[in-house]
Amino acid sequence: MKENFDFLMPSVNFFGKGVIKKIGDRAKMLHMTKPLIVTDKFLRGMDNGPVAQTLDSLDAAGVSYVIFDGVEPNPKIRNIQAAKQVYLDNDCDSIITVGGGSSHDCGKGTGIILTNGDDITKLAGIETLENPLPPLMAVNTTAGTASELTRHCVITNEKTKLKFVVVSWRNIPLVSFNDPMLELDVPAAMTAATGMDTFVQSIEPYVSTNRNEITDGQCIEAIKLCEESLREAVANGHNLEARTKMVEAEMLGGMAFNNADLGYVHAMAHQLGGQYDAPHGVCCAMLLPIVEEYNLVACPERFAELAKAMGENTDGLSTRDAAELAIKAMRQMADDVHIPRSIKAIGAKPEDFELMAENALKDGNAFSNPRKGTKEEIVQLFQKAYDMK
Ligand SMILES: NC(=O)c1ccc[n+]([C@@H]2O[C@H](COP(=O)([O-])OP(=O)(O)OC[C@H]3O[C@@H](n4cnc5c(N)ncnc54)[C@H](O)[C@@H]3O)[C@@H](O)[C@H]2O)c1
Numbered sequence: 505m506k507e508n509f510d511f512l513m514p515s516v517n518f519f520g521k522g523v524i525k526k527i528g529d530r531a532k533m534l535h536m537t538k539p540l541i542v543t544d545k546f547l548r549g550m551d552n553g554p555v556a557q558t559l560d561s562l563d564a565a566g567v568s569y570v571i572f573d574g575v576e577p578n579p580k581i582r583n584i585q586a587a588k589q590v591y592l593d594n595d596c597d598s599i600i601t602v603g604g605g606s607s608h609d610c611g612k613g614t615g616i617i618l619t620n621g622d623d624i625t626k627l628a629g630i631e632t633l634e635n636p637l638p639p640l641m642a643v644n645t646t647a648g649t650a651s652e653l654t655r656h657c658v659i660t661n662e663k664t665k666l667k668f669v670v671v672s673w674r675n676i677p678l679v680s681f682n683d684p685m686l687e688l689d690v691p692a693a694m695t696a697a698t699g700m701d702t703f704v705q706s707i708e709p710y711v712s713t714n715r716n717e718i719t720d721g722q723c724i725e726a727i728k729l730c731e732e733s734l735r736e737a738v739a740n741g742h743n744l745e746a747r748t749k750m751v752e753a754e755m756l757g758g759m760a761f762n763n764a765d766l767g768y769v770h771a772m773a774h775q776l777g778g779q780y781d782a783p784h785g786v787c788c789a790m791l792l793p794i795v796e797e798y799n800l801v802a803c804p805e806r807f808a809e810l811a812k813a814m815g816e817n818t819d820g821l822s823t824r825d826a827a828e829l830a831i832k833a834m835r836q837m838a839d840d841v842h843i844p845r846s847i848k849a850i851g852a853k854p855e856d857f858e859l860m861a862e863n864a865l866k867d868g869n870a871f872s873n874p875r876k877g878t879k880e881e882i883v884q885l886f887q888k889a890y891d892m893k
Pocket residue numbers: 544546547554576577578579603604605606607609645646648649650651654655656657658686687688689690691694697698701777784785
């Protein structure tokens with residue numbers, strides 16, 4: 505537990521039904537004259553979807569813009585290079601990201617290479633950025649990564665298949681928008697994957713070595729909201745209350761991990777995402793119970809608290825037995841939203857585990873894990889995730 509800490513988040517966060525309508529005025533207030541809209545082709549093509557609604561508001565405010573719609577899932581270096589070129593060719597002066605974590609991270613990555621040097625691989629790590637990014641706002645459409653309010657930028661090097669993180673306060677968007685109406689049409693499988701990311705991002709900071717009292721409260725509340733709403737949001741995507749609660753959980757978990765950091769679930773999920781181009785939330789969900797079972801001995805009392813937040817009855821149980829219930833509840837959540845158990849489902853191959861374990865231990869999220877592992881142990885964890893039935 506940290507007693508002295510910085511607490512970082514965007515300066516303004518718009519939350520709730522219809523807040524997307526405020527983006528045009530806010531762009532004007534920030535003196536954005538030609539933002540680059542960073543998004544993907546699917547979202548751009550959606551009728552009255554998040555991109556269309558963002559553009560309507562910018563049009564109404566008389567703010568011109570240029571669109572880059574080349575974001576790929578697990579955004580690649582080639583995406584940020586292409587976006588940078590569009591930004592420069594059109595004399596843009598700011599960035600607005602529209603989408604999930606991939607759009608936000610692509611926008612952040614574009615901003616990073618515009619002002620901090622063209623080779624982003626040299627900037628992997630913690631607080632490596634010397635210069636501010638162009639002004640950046642983020643319109644979020646998944647619940648979700650919380651990248652719209654974090655200092656993390658996750659990029660994949662398509663040549664080496666290595667997914668790496670640039671962590672810096674300079675990456676935090678100036679303004680975030682979370683309008684649950686924009687999420688009603690997220691398909692069930694995507695709701696499950698992104699929702700499991702939120703669930704994991706509410707658990708890892710709670711057992712992180714960098715946690716503090718504020719992030720603890722945020723994690724517990726976020727976990728309760730996931731328990732109440734994730735299954736329902738997957739089963740019935742048009743339930744606005746469930747969607748709203750998942751956005752709240754996403755923001756709480758995001759604030760928590762932005763300040764208390766993550767752990768081996770994310771460090772290892774980045775290897776699966778980079779190597780096999782698999783959805784981030786799915787990778788996290790498959791690793792969660794396995795990594796936390798391994799972490800349990802480092803802080804059983806924390807896991808016992810997690811079990812309670814997950815709605816388990818821990819009355820009369822020893823700390824150890826209560827802690828085990830948290831692991832069981834994590835597996836149940838992933839099963840209930842139909843995430844496959846084995847990493848075979850995303851094409852994982854045991855011959856890759858050694859290198860992935862080595863890289864996981866170097867990932868920016870590994871350092872705050874409550875139990876310090878060896879490369880051999882991480883290989884075993886990948887193997888366990890592979891052997892799951
Ligand atoms: N920077 C951070 O803090 C952070 C944290 C966790 C994960 N990440 C990264 O974020 C990326 C994953 O982001 P994600 O899980 O949000 O997925 P994503 O951004 O890749 O989006 C997944 C798919 O959902 C679609 N989609 C998005 N919003 C939609 C909507 N409202 N309706 C219909 N379809 C919609 C997109 O078009 C896309 O095809 C990964 O690269 C991951 O590593 C970043």
